[in-house]
Amino acid sequence: MPDRNHEFGKFGARGVKGYEAAARQLDNLVEFIATPVTQRRGMLARLNYLTRTEHAKAAARAAGLTVTDRTLKRWADGKAAPSRKSLAQLEGAYRQVRRQNVARHLLQRLNQDGRGTRVEFHPLNQSQVSRPHVREVSFRTLNVRHWDRMVEAWAAGDDEAMDDAWFSDITADLGSDYGAYEYVMNIGFAA
Template sequence: MPERNVEFGKYGARGLKGHEAVARRLDALAGFVATSVTVRRGLLARLHYLTRSDHARQAARRAGLTVTDRTMKAWLDGRRSPSKKNLDTIEAAYRTVRRHNVGRYLLARLNREGRGTRVEFHPLNQSQVPRPRQRVIEYRTLNVRHWDRIVQAWVEDDDEALDDAWVSDVVVDLGSQWGEYEYVTNVGFAA
């Protein structure tokens, strides 16, 4: 069984770790607010999401947004603007709460009652690698039936756990050549 890549990109190969591509895809499926938090519309969308109920406010506090209700109301009314630090805190809290809220839904959609979801592995880009050092790496697909550890690590924003879950639960199922797919240009799946 191959080991993990130690010197990725040494000869010019380009790509990203598979778990990072998975996190990007899960983020896209989560449907985050597209407008930046620095724009009034984006700020209001995030604040409304974080304050729409007592449960949402508690989750926002647990995620690190610990301003007073008076300050929050001033932001919502437009009487005051959050500092750069508070904008970063609002964005982080919004992403944490949104991931937590959609995690269970995404897990059910991806597992599909044990049928799983087809995942496409797009191989790394070797266009900058000298011809004698290029490998033949094919586009691959795999049906992933168990997404529990992957989605849980994504919800918790735990990069190391996501990498471990992705490699040990999915990539090794590609067979003896799984090391070729540790880095990819893209990982595609739908939910």
């Protein structure tokens, strides 16, 4: 079996990269601020999260928030409104800082002192694939005990490292069938 799919979807299969589905599930576990950044309440909540301490401000700067402290204060006081570009920058910095802040706690919950977390692999959708090209892939469950590299890459927003962790740490325990789960419809786990 080849290590990676080179022409995924050529025969009509549908799905997302496994690490993307896992990252989406990790995002669901984090509990980000629900109010959108485009509403004043959501913007103020993110500003408060990113500016309440000097450490939080430094993390926000490192995450790409480039506006000045004066501008942040004007936004908070309602004397100025951020542009769409600034709102996107604020949202990106908030998500990255929030991931970094909860990564250690999330890692403890997922590893559970070596017991790990049960993961459900929902296979890719092959309903549009012609019969001769259909691959036998079924729903699988696996207890994943090593989340360290995956959570570290997720917190850093490093897609390449997440993809590597997906293959070497998560799906490797599926045996010789691991390559069939490079693309999936969904990944399910809770912590």
